[in-house]
Amino acid sequence: MKLSKPLLQAVAVAVAVAAVSSSCTKETVNPEGGKTVKKEGAFNCPACGMG
Amino acid sequence: MPRLRHGIAESPPLMNHPLRATLACNLDANLLRAALPLLEAGRVEAIEWSFDALFNQAERPAWFEDLLQAYSDENRLLGHGVYFSLFSGRWSADQQRWLDALRALTRRFRFDHVTEHFGYLTGADFHKGAPLSIPLTSTTLAIGQDRLKRLQAACGCPVGLENLAFAYSTEEVRRQGNFLHRLVEPVNGFLILDLHNLYCQLQNFNLTADELLALYPLDRVREIHLSGGSWAESRLDGNLKIRRDTHDEAVPDDVFALLERTMPRCPNLRYVVLEQLGNSLGTEEARLNFQSDFERMDALVETRNRTLPPVAVQSFLPASPLQLETEPVEDDQLDRQQRQLSDILETATDYEQARLKLANSELMNSTWEVEKWKPHMLETALAIAQKWKDGFVFNE
Numbered sequence: 001m002k003l004s005k006p007l008l009q010a011v012a013v014a015v016a017v018a019a020v021s022s023s024c025t026k027e028t029v030n031p032e033g034g035k036t037v038k039k040e041g042a043f044n045c046p047a048c049g050m051g
Numbered sequence: 052m053p054r055l056r057h058g059i060a061e062s063p064p065l066m067n068h069p070l071r072a073t074l075a076c077n078l079d080a081n082l083l084r085a086a087l088p089l090l091e092a093g094r095v096e097a098i099e100w101s102f103d104a105l106f107n108q109a110e111r112p113a114w115f116e117d118l119l120q121a122y123s124d125e126n127r128l129l130g131h132g133v134y135f136s137l138f139s140g141r142w143s144a145d146q147q148r149w150l151d152a153l154r155a156l157t158r159r160f161r162f163d164h165v166t167e168h169f170g171y172l173t174g175a176d177f178h179k180g181a182p183l184s185i186p187l188t189s190t191t192l193a194i195g196q197d198r199l200k201r202l203q204a205a206c207g208c209p210v211g212l213e214n215l216a217f218a219y220s221t222e223e224v225r226r227q228g229n230f231l232h233r234l235v236e237p238v239n240g241f242l243i244l245d246l247h248n249l250y251c252q253l254q255n256f257n258l259t260a261d262e263l264l265a266l267y268p269l270d271r272v273r274e275i276h277l278s279g280g281s282w283a284e285s286r287l288d289g290n291l292k293i294r295r296d297t298h299d300e301a302v303p304d305d306v307f308a309l310l311e312r313t314m315p316r317c318p319n320l321r322y323v324v325l326e327q328l329g330n331s332l333g334t335e336e337a338r339l340n341f342q343s344d345f346e347r348m349d350a351l352v353e354t355r356n357r358t359l360p361p362v363a364v365q366s367f368l369p370a371s372p373l374q375l376e377t378e379p380v381e382d383d384q385l386d387r388q389q390r391q392l393s394d395i396l397e398t399a400t401d402y403e404q405a406r407l408k409l410a411n412s413e414l415m416n417s418t419w420e421v422e423k424w425k426p427h428m429l430e431t432a433l434a435i436a437q438k439w440k441d442g443f444v445f446n447e
Binding site for chain 1: 080083084087090091093095096097112113114115117118121122125127
């Protein structure tokens with residue numbers, strides 16, 4: 001399906017700045033090192049991949 | 052009188068209905084980065100959105116709303132629920148809120164259909180845990196049928212259920228297709244046939260594709276899912292590998308082969324959907340593989356479209372308005388058993404401890420048929436439940 005140019009541009013800009021994952025991501029400190037990112041209200045469809 | 056097959060009237064006129072190459076498209080940076088070239092090329096004929104993953108978010112970005120709206124305007128937006136937990140023994144306030152939120156969403160977007168998953172969520176918290184199987188009994192059938200009616204009444208469009216990859220026993224695998232058929236019958240609903248889920252069962256239970264497909268009402272299949280997964284080694288038997296539906300790898304050749312042989316057997320198929328989790332699309336190589344999988348799927352769909360015979364269009368809507376019971380169907384015993392099982396799966400340190408706890412639980416000598424569970428599948432259930440008990444978490 002063809003999408004309008006302005007819509008595709010808007011998606012491209014959002015993806016480029018990764019704005020899509022900033023608003024709902026809660027970061028916590030992982031005691032074993034590294035950064036644990038807990039996505040509350042995940043953006044993915046985890047149930048399909050919860051196998 | 053129109054002839055009925057699996058309860059579907061076959062009298063409507065014959066029409067050509069092309070299959071649509073569809074993308075599971077959610078608000079995820081990696082996934083959208085991978086999907087962008089496909090969207091730009093106009094290859095994505097429809098999108099499937101897991102709407103309830105954003106129920107806790109106050110606002111969706113305007114550009115994402117516009118993307119959903121574009122597909123909604125063309126009646127090419129599919130809703131795929133995650134958290135309704137269809138078979139929880141007790142009806143919860145969260146489930147009612149979930150339905151209310153869906154009802155509100157259908158005033159904003161037009162879904163061509165809405166689907167959910169077979170099973171119940173293991174987490175004590177409604178929005179956590181993983182979907183695992185249930186006893187296939189008259190009790191769970193009544194609960195599932197009740198929930199599907201409420202789902203259909205809330206969204207006002209066709210509703211369907213996806214087959215589950217996980218099973219504890221071969222008997223359960225063999226019975227799932229018919230049970231799904233009986234579940235969707237009262238709402239004249241349909242099935243999502245997830246071919247990677249089927250592939251997991253073929254591998255884990257040593258069955259052939261023809262054997263298993265023969266047990267499904269394929270004329271009820273309106274949507275097919277494709278995805279990848281991973282292998283897990285059994286600690287109980289070092290030689291045994293368990294196929295898991297983790298959606299974090301490319302689609303295996305065997306699953307593409309399953310798509311080729313299954314499409315012609317599903318006369319009411321409309322959508323073929325590619326799924327992959329965004330956190331597995333963090334590299335350019337993974338994104339290119341994802342695009343390649345979509346193009347391969349699209350090519351198979353287009354080949355099928357060229358030889359697609361005209362079919363009687365099935366609405367998959369109830370023949371008449373559904374009569375809902377005032378009180379949702381519930382079962383206290385099932386609720387207690389589910390809570391016990393969830394607790395065991397989420398807290399047991401290993402298979403042996405889980406087995407002992409099960410032996411002392413209400414599930415023993417019950418319709419759960421714990422005695423028939425394959426040890427490596429109980430071991431897998433532990434791994435799944437413990438992986439997802441805190442929700443969607445990953446390490447960077």
